[in-house]
Amino acid sequence: MKTYFNNQVNGLYENANKIVNIFLDASYRDKNVKLDIPEDFTQEFFSIVDKVSLSLMDDKDNFYGYFLFQMSREIKFDIGSPTAVNFKEAKYVIYFNPLIFLKLNIKQMESTIKHEILHIISMHLIRAKEFKNGYSTLAINMAMDIVVNKYLNNLPPYATTLEWVNLNYSLKLLPYEPFEYYVENIQTALNLLEEDKDGVEDDSNNDNEIETDYNPEKTHDIWQTSNDIDEKTLHEFTEKAINNSQKGTIPVYLESMIASLKNSKGELPWNLYLNRLMGTIESNKKKTVTRRNRRQPDRLDLRGELRSHKAKIAVALDISGSISDEEFKQAIKEVLNIVKNYNHEITIIECDTEIRRAYKVKSTKDIKDRLNIRGGTKFTPVFEYANNNSINLLVYFTDGKGEDKLKIIPHGYKTLWVISGRGDKLSLKEPYGAVKKLSNVEIKDTSLDLSDVVRDGFSMNNQERIL
Structure with a gap:
C-alpha cells in the first residue's frame, strides 16, 4: 500500500512538471497565457490529499482531519510553500503547490496541513496584517512559523524552526515565547545583516507565476488575498470550525490554544492589545552610510535608512x-x-x-x-x-x-x-x-x-x- 502511494505521488509529480513546462513554453511566446491545469490531474492530486486526510482522521490528532474536511481546496503553483491558507466566501481555503507538496512523504504532508490549521487557530491571518507596517515580511513569516512549528513533528527539512533561526542568525531565542518576542528579535538580526551589506536595497518583487521551491519570504503572501473581514467575525467562523472538529480527545497544546481563542471572544484585553500594537508601530529611522538612499541610489552623498x-x-x-x-x-x-x-x-x-x-x-x-x-x-x-x-x-x-x-x-x-x-x-x-x-x-x-x-x-x- 505504501509503495503504491509513493508510486502514485512520483507519477503525479512528473505530470506536474510537464504541466508547468508546457505553460512556461507558452508564456515565453505570449505573456498573457494562463496556466491550464487538466481536470484529470486535479482529481488525481486531490485523491492524494484525501489519503492524507484519512490518515489524519485515523491519527490521535484527528482534530486536524475534521478541520481539513471543512475547508475548500485549490491548486496553486505560485505559492512558495507546500500549502497555504486564506479566508474566502465565508470559509477557509487551503491551497497546494504540487511541485513542493509532492516532494514530501505522507507524514510531512500531514505536518504541513497541521501547520496551516495552527496558523488559523492562532489568528495569524489577522495578526500578520497588523504587523506588516513595522516589520519585514521575512521576520513576520519566520516568527509565526516558529510559533506553530514548535508543536509539530515530521516537518519538512526546510521548515523554519527555533533551532534553525538561532543557528542561522546567531540568536539565542527561547522556546514557547509569544510571537511579538520572536518578530522583534528576528527583525533586529535582519537589520544588522542589512547594515553589514553595501549596495542598494532591493525592494523589487518577483512576479514569476511558478514556485518550485520553498521560499520563506513568500509562504504567507496569499493571506493578503483573504476577504476583508473584521477580527470578531473571523473569530466566530474560526470558533465554529473548531467546534465541528472536536470529535474526541485532543492534545494538551491544542486545548490551550483553543481555550485562549474562545476566552478572548474576539476582544483582546487592553494589555494584550498593547502587546500587539508594539509590533505595529513604525519606529524612528536611523541613518546609515552602508546603504544607499532608496529613492536616489546614485546620490552617494545621501545616506540610506534603517x-x-x-x-x-x-x-x-x-x-x-x-x-x-x-x-x-x-x-x-x-x-x-x-x-x-x-x-x-x-x-x-x-x-x-x-x-x-x-x-x-x-x-x-x-x-x-x-x-x-x-x-x-x-x-x-x-x-x-x-x-x-x-x-x-x-x-x-x-x-x-x-x-x-x-x-x-x-x-x-x-x-x-x-x-x-x-x-x-x-x-x-x-x-x-x-x-x-x-x-x-x-x-x-x-x-x-x-x-x-x-x-x-x-x-x-x-x-x-x-x-
Whole structure:
C-alpha cells in the first residue's frame, strides 16, 4: 500500500512538471497565457490529499482531519510553500503547490496541513496584517512559523524552526515565547545583516507565476488575498470550525490554544492589545552610510535608512481623580513589562485640563507619586503634546469623561484608550484609536472613614498570556 502511494505521488509529480513546462513554453511566446491545469490531474492530486486526510482522521490528532474536511481546496503553483491558507466566501481555503507538496512523504504532508490549521487557530491571518507596517515580511513569516512549528513533528527539512533561526542568525531565542518576542528579535538580526551589506536595497518583487521551491519570504503572501473581514467575525467562523472538529480527545497544546481563542471572544484585553500594537508601530529611522538612499541610489552623498526600533511611547494619566493610584500603578507596571523587550522610550504625562507634568521612566522605580491636583478633564492637551514630540504610540488612562471632540487631530501615531473600572465609555465621538477597559481590582482606601471605601476598579493580573 505504501509503495503504491509513493508510486502514485512520483507519477503525479512528473505530470506536474510537464504541466508547468508546457505553460512556461507558452508564456515565453505570449505573456498573457494562463496556466491550464487538466481536470484529470486535479482529481488525481486531490485523491492524494484525501489519503492524507484519512490518515489524519485515523491519527490521535484527528482534530486536524475534521478541520481539513471543512475547508475548500485549490491548486496553486505560485505559492512558495507546500500549502497555504486564506479566508474566502465565508470559509477557509487551503491551497497546494504540487511541485513542493509532492516532494514530501505522507507524514510531512500531514505536518504541513497541521501547520496551516495552527496558523488559523492562532489568528495569524489577522495578526500578520497588523504587523506588516513595522516589520519585514521575512521576520513576520519566520516568527509565526516558529510559533506553530514548535508543536509539530515530521516537518519538512526546510521548515523554519527555533533551532534553525538561532543557528542561522546567531540568536539565542527561547522556546514557547509569544510571537511579538520572536518578530522583534528576528527583525533586529535582519537589520544588522542589512547594515553589514553595501549596495542598494532591493525592494523589487518577483512576479514569476511558478514556485518550485520553498521560499520563506513568500509562504504567507496569499493571506493578503483573504476577504476583508473584521477580527470578531473571523473569530466566530474560526470558533465554529473548531467546534465541528472536536470529535474526541485532543492534545494538551491544542486545548490551550483553543481555550485562549474562545476566552478572548474576539476582544483582546487592553494589555494584550498593547502587546500587539508594539509590533505595529513604525519606529524612528536611523541613518546609515552602508546603504544607499532608496529613492536616489546614485546620490552617494545621501545616506540610506534603517529601522532603529526605538519608538517613543507616551503614557497619559488623567489625574482629575477618576483613576485610583492602585489602578494606575498596576497598569504602568503592565506597560513596562510589555515593552521591556522593545527598548522603547516611555514618557508619563499627567493631565487634567492641562498637562501638569511629563517625565521619562525606565522602570517602576522612576514612577513618581501622582500630583495632588483634581480639576476637570480635557484630552486635547495630551494630543497636542504627542503631535509636537514625534510620539509613536499614545496610551491614555482615563475614566472616559471629557470632551466630545478633540480640538487637535492626532497624526503619525497610534492611540490606545484604557477606561478605568469606574468609567463607562469614552466621551469622544471619534476616539482615533482603540478603546479598552481595565478589569476588576480592589481599591485601597487612604481615608479614615471606612464607609467611603470603594470596592471596585480594575486589574491586569488575571489576563491571559498571548500565544
